[in-house]
Amino acid sequence: MANAQAGGQWYPPEWPGRIRALASGELTPVTPKRAATVMLLKDTGAGPAVHMLRRRTSMAFAGGAYAYPGGGVDPRDDDRHVRWAGPSLDWWADRLGVDRAGAQAIVCAAVRETYEEAGVLLAGRAPDAVVGDTTGADWEADRAALVARELSFAEFLDRRGLVMRSDLLGAWTRWITPEFEQRRYDTWFFVAALPEGQRTRNASTEADRTVWITPREAAGGYDRGELLMMPPTIATLRQLTAYGTAAEALGAAPARDLTPVLASARLVDGEIVLSWPGHDEFTKHIPTGGALA
Numbered sequence: 001m002a003n004a005q006a007g008g009q010w011y012p013p014e015w016p017g018r019i020r021a022l023a024s025g026e027l028t029p030v031t032p033k034r035a036a037t038v039m040l041l042k043d044t045g046a047g048p049a050v051h052m053l054r055r056r057t058s059m060a061f062a063g064g065a066y067a068y069p070g071g072g073v074d075p076r077d078d079d080r081h082v083r084w085a086g087p088s089l090d091w092w093a094d095r096l097g098v099d100r101a102g103a104q105a106i107v108c109a110a111v112r113e114t115y116e117e118a119g120v121l122l123a124g125r126a127p128d129a130v131v132g133d134t135t136g137a138d139w140e141a142d143r144a145a146l147v148a149r150e151l152s153f154a155e156f157l158d159r160r161g162l163v164m165r166s167d168l169l170g171a172w173t174r175w176i177t178p179e180f181e182q183r184r185y186d187t188w189f190f191v192a193a194l195p196e197g198q199r200t201r202n203a204s205t206e207a208d209r210t211v212w213i214t215p216r217e218a219a220g221g222y223d224r225g226e227l228l229m230m231p232p233t234i235a236t237l238r239q240l241t242a243y244g245t246a247a248e249a250l251g252a253a254p255a256r257d258l259t260p261v262l263a264s265a266r267l268v269d270g271e272i273v274l275s276w277p278g279h280d281e282f283t284k285h286i287p288t289g290g291a292l293a
Contacts, residue, residue, distance in 0.1 A: 014182075015180065015181075015274075016272070016286050018180040018181070018182075019180045019265045019272050019274065019286060020272065020286075021180070022179060022180040022265060023265060023266075023267055023272065027180060029179035029180070029184070030181075030182070030183075030184050031184070032176055032177055032184035032185050032186040033072050033073070033184065033185055033186065034072065034073040034102070034105065034106060034109070034185070034186050034187075034188075035070060035071060035072045035073060035109065035185040035186065035187040035188075036070055036071075036073070036106050036107070036109040036110035036113060036187065036188050036189075036190065037067070037068045037069065037070025037071075037110070037113070037187055037188075037189050037190070038068055038069055038070060038110050038111075038113070038114045038169070038189075038190045038191070038192050039051075039068050039172065039189065039190065039191045039192070039236060039240065040068070040069065040114065040118060040120060040192055040193075040194055040200065041191060041192070041193050041194065041240075041246035041249060041250075042193065042194040042212065042246060043245050043246050044212075044214070046214050047214055047216070047243075047244055047245070048214070048215070048240070048243060048244070048245055048246045048248075048249060049212040049213055049214050050068070050212070050213060050214070050215055050218070050237070050240065051068070051069070051118060051120075051194070051200050051210065051211075051212055052066045052067065052068060052210065052211050052212075052213060052218065053066070053067060053068070053069065053117065053118075053209070053210045053211075054066050054067075054208055054209045054210070054211075055067060055208075064228050065228045065229055065230055065233070066211075066218070066227050066228065066229050066233060067229070067230070067233055068189075068233070069113055069114050069116075069117035069118045069120075070109075070110070070113045070114075070117070070187070071109065071113045071116070071117070072109070072185065073105045073106060073108075073109045074105075074108075074109065074112065074149065074152070074153065076149075076152035076153070076154070077104065077105035077106075077108040077109050077112065077152075077153055077154075078101040078102070078104045078105035078108070079152065079154065080154050081104070081154075082104065082108060082153065082154045082157055082164050083157055083158070083162065083163040083164060084104075084163065084164055084166060085124075085127035085128075085163045085164065085165050085166060085167060086127075086165060086166035086167025086168070086169075087166060087167060089103050089104055092104075092106075092107055092166065095171055095254075095258070096171060096174075096188060096258065097174075097258060106188050107164075107166050107169065108153050108154075108164065110169055110188070110190045111123065111153070111164055111165075111166075111169070112146060112153040114192070115134075115143060115146070116143060116146055116147050118200045118201070118210070119134055119135065119143065119198075119199075119200060119201045120134070120194060120195065120198050120199075120200055121134050121162075121195075121198070122164065122165045122168045122169065122192060122195065123157060123162040123163060123164045123165055124162060124163055124165060125161055125162060125163070126163060127163050127165075129163075130165060130168070130195040130196070130197075130198075131162065131195075131197075131198070132196075132197035132198065133197055133198065133199075134198060135199070135201065142156055142159070142160070168192050168193070168195070169190045169191070169192050170190060170191045170192070170249070170250045170252075170253025170254065170256075171188060171189075171190055171253060171254075171256065171258060172189045172190055172191050172236065172239075172253055172256050173188075173189045173232070173235075173236060173239075173256060173257075173258065173261070174186070174187065174188050174189065174258045174259070174260045174261065175187050175189070175231075175232040175260065175261045175262075176260045176261070176262040178262065178263035178264075178265070178274075179262075179263075179265075180265060186260070187232070188258070189232065189236055190253075191240075191246075191249050191250055191253055192250070193246040193247070193250060194246075200212070215237040215238070215240035215241045216241050218237050219234060219237045219238055219241065222234050222237070231263075231276055231279065231282045232261070235261075235276075235279055235282075261276055261277060261278065261279065262276075262277070263275065263276045263282075264276075264277070270287070271285050271286060271287045272285070272286035272287075273285055273286075274286060
């Protein structure tokens, strides 16, 4: 069961105890798994809207919280070179701060997860093309095979003669799950525009609903305590409110700082202070033996 503190901020109830265990040296942090998530945008009369899904309340991690399509890297996302359009692997490796294999895996994960969870595919039959409607039964069969890991993303692209459009993604920010969490992820957030002719659907087994919502509306829902979110989600929504179109947001991506945001927990005057660098709104004070306040 998740706790919502300070508006719609999501915190699990076991955090205080795990933070104290980490501070006392009784807890060894687990190594974070690499992951990718995509803020899919489309223009509306009120500015760009972002596609969000609500995680099922039964989910062990962030149940009931609103998030973007995304997930962990599949070990096969870098097992062979995929058909690739856009900046080179060397460019992406430098941008993401990883090696070439890691860059391919992260970008592939972003595109694959967007297709798996939202039914939107950033790929085409040529380097300057994008597929249209992907809602047919044959597409759905391939999507289900990807979700079941019966088919690798590279195999999927080869089977359909598709080129992955890495140029349709913009790397936006990078967050690492705090050291005291049981499930840790090193997550790269990307922005992308909904391709013409495609439409989203709730294709995720982890979500019970999806919405298109402007970042300002979503942030307002969070502030009123109506929408539950984790810190990176609301932080990125607030950042997106500065842009009037999806193209503006994509244009801003190359200049974005990808220094990882990692929460720290320190003992100050008998209480634990939990903070995220550069994001003061998430700071929490935890009295020794107490709960999040």
